[in-house]
Amino acid sequence: MTDPILPLPLQWAAHLARDRRRSVHTVRAYRATAERLTAFLRAHWGGTVDAAALARITAADLRAFLAARRAEGLGNASAARELSAVRGFLAFVVPAAATPRLRGPRVKTGVPRPISPDEALALAGQVADDAAEPWIGARDWAVLLLLYGAGLRIGEAIALPARVLPLGDTLVVTGKRDKTRVVPLLPQVRAAIEHYAAQVPWALSADAPLFRGAKGGALSPGMIRRAVQAARGGLGLGDRTTPHALRHSFATHLLGRGADLRALQELLGHASLSSTQVYTAVDAAHLLDVYRNAHPRA
Template sequence: MQTLILAWADHLAQNRRRSAHTVRAYVATAHRLAAFLGEHWGEAVVADRLGRIDASDLRAYLAFRRAGGLGNSSAARELSAVRNFLGFAAGEGATPRLKGPRVKKGVPRPISPDEAVALTEDIADVAAEPWIAARDWAVLMLLYGAGLRIGEALALTGSILPLGQTLSVTGKRAKTRIVPLLPQVRNGIEAYVRLCPWPITRTDPLFRGAKGGVLDAAIIRRSVRAARGRLGLAERTTPHALRHSFATHLLGRGADLRSLQELLGHASLSSTQIYTAVDAALLMDVYRNAHPRA
């Protein structure tokens, strides 16, 4: 089983271009499934036996995981990973049909432009050193001003320098897209580069931690969490909320879905369409707050 799981992990990373985070999560699911089936069947789990797994076995596994506090969304992701693993191990036709838990689609919760700017300014104001303030400003401006995921921003290297009017970004599944750089975003990055005490060659990470290593996303998340507490902002104010806000505000100003899909790096248009629901929700909030009969 260990050999099979390692081969599957390699398949996910190399052939399916899944992120390292996704591969780790899927591999953990495969190990949990193998351990459960060993107890459930009372025998060693081998690859040939996986081809004979049935729906009752999967229901028992999901019940076991749900008993540990797994919610509907997590259970649906777990089932998806299990199906993927079984399809790899025994062929797609060998995977039993089982209806997954019903998951209510959430709507992203953006923050206002004023909140985005206030958040960024507050984090920069409390930074320990001027270059760290410039760094945090540049990172957050990439999320709100260019719609990058935090992992995409922190994966940038010195090869993007000198900056132009656009930026090439490598996103999920190694998909590359071109995003425009607003003057404010470009100025923020250039100010950070001037102040950074570490040399930045073409192969070096652009954003550095305090000791010169790669900047950890957890540091940015911690700074945002502290700032929203000081500013009294809602808990939904996270680094990823800045990307949601980028998309929502563009859509509200007339951007079409196809263009937004390209800017965000979504593989499917359906992923981008959730922002139409966001825009409608904001419109309803304005209506309820303003209309005398609402």
């Protein structure tokens, strides 16, 4: 139910955050899409854009909106996400009305490219070696090992509270939409986190973030991304070697060693098995690369 006092995009953002438990980044992006749509329609129709007006929106109106966005340089993948957000917004504002049928742009699904175990460890080691202080190097090493050794997303690792200490054989992780899962901790990963915790110059109270920035605040994911970007060039690793590539590598290497797809889905925290099935293609691509590089007649 909408509130006539708040603008419709703000109402939708509140619904996504409160009722759908979407992330801050998702809420911000979807709200921006709704604001762009209503602003476009205000100029396109030359009148007020309220729930009654949105109930009469046509496929031609949506095509005009997407055409305007494409003229601003929007690519296929971004246009598809924009259309998906628009559909969600319209369904929220006018749930009884049928959203006009409009086929989105074709999006070629990209296959994540993993890196080898040696490359993953070399990357984490280079980032740690490049750190300004020893405790920061220990922190970066621990964070990157969590991505590669436990399959965490960068946001999940950064969000860990200090109450996870002392560590056991498993770690409870809060993922997308506040869903929790239990992941096993390899001894090497546990040792890396404990080494960092022993060096960090701030008290790690239970409710405080485990991983701290240089000034004691919560560590920003951007700091880790920039550190990886700076380190990968010297190791001959490509632009697609990001912190998230370590999570891809975790999944691909487990699958290559015979891991069950359902078990991998649980470890990664995927809501749908289809999200995990992409790694079957990843593993095949990885094996083909190995074959081409090693076979004398490839």
